[in-house]
Amino acid sequence: MTLPAKLSPQRVLQALKNKFLFLFRIKISTGLRMNIKKWFSVVALIFALTSNANAFEFPFPGKITSNDINLRAGPSTNYESLDKLQKETKVKILTQRYDWYKIALPKTTSCFINVKFLKRTHAKKGTITGNRVNLRAKPSENASIIGKINTGYIVTVIKAHPEWYEITGVDNVAFGWLHKKFVKRCAPDPEVIVAPLNTEENTIKVAAKEEIKPEPMAQGKIRAMGIFFRRKGSHKLVIDGKLKYYLKGDRKSLNRFIGYDVNIFGKVVDGKNQKIPLIEVERIEIIK
Structure with a gap:
């Protein structure tokens, strides 16, 4: 069976x-x-x-742990090798399928496009002239499709092949696959500002080095909370193995720090008559 x-x-x-x-x-x-x-x-x-x-939400940063690791066109060793990545190479991990990570194609990894969909504008540059044009692993119609690209996109031309151009600069629209045993999750930026929940753009901004920072409200390890009933938080802060605070903030920002010892900056927004106070997080700092 x-x-x-x-x-x-x-x-x-x-x-x-x-x-x-x-x-x-x-x-x-x-x-x-x-x-x-x-x-x-x-x-x-x-x-x-x-x-x-799903506590470790995608995407998240990673690093290659060995040398000459095959980056493949799909989640299996049966797919073409796109490149060989070296130890400490940083990658952006987008999702997972079984034991394979899908990553954004590194800027230095090339792929191939049919010549009829690219107009040369410079010796090393070209502009895409069609919509949803296939990007392939090799210069062949039989090769795996690793992405699609739209008109107006500017790419770098590495080499001309019969009926094909080898190009780079498509890291936002082309993808490769790595076996997860060769990738480790990287720590997030050592210090970030968590975007307020009431802003339109929940982005993360690196705090300025020269900024004078207040003392942290608390120090501990961030854990995912799962479902909250009657609370607006999504994470918890554990201190010496005990739950001390619930945390509220941009979920993606907080997820980046799950499992790390951190300083928490913010304010208590739900503490009166509550056994476990709720902190609205404004900044997180990894404790080294």
Whole structure:
């Protein structure tokens, strides 16, 4: 009997959640009696586990851990090798499929485009002349497609091949795959400002070196919280192994620091008559 491919914890928990919701709909439609409190507890547990399973949200930065690691056109050793990456090379990890990470194509890694979709504007530059043009792993119509590119995009031309150009500068629209055993997650910037929740752009800005900073409100390790009931936070701050604060801020910013010892700067926005106060995070600083 052929066993199914190994599933990630996220996929397993998502399947459990889907199965539960299916059974729940059957009970509703058939009018079967239910213990509402028991069902509610199971729902909360499954959704919380699913949320925690995705704690390290994509994208996140990574580094190559060995030399001459094949970057491939797909999540398998059967796909073409696009490049060989060296130890300490930084990559942007976008998503995961089984044991493979999908990454943005490094700026120095080349791919191929048919000559009829590129207009040379300079000895080393060209402009794309079509929409959703295939970028391929090799100079062949049979090669894997690793991205699509639209008209007006300016690229760097490395070399001309019969009917094909070898190009770079497509890191935003082309992708490769790395086995996860050759990649480690990098620490985020040592210090960031978390964008306020009420702004249109939830971006992260690196704090200025010369800025005079106040004392941190708390020091501890950030953990994912899963589902909150009756709270607006999404993470928690653990100090000496005990939950001391709930944290509120831009979720993607906070996710970058899960598992790290940090200084927290911000203000308590929900502390009165609360056993565990809620901090609105304004800045995070890794403790080295």
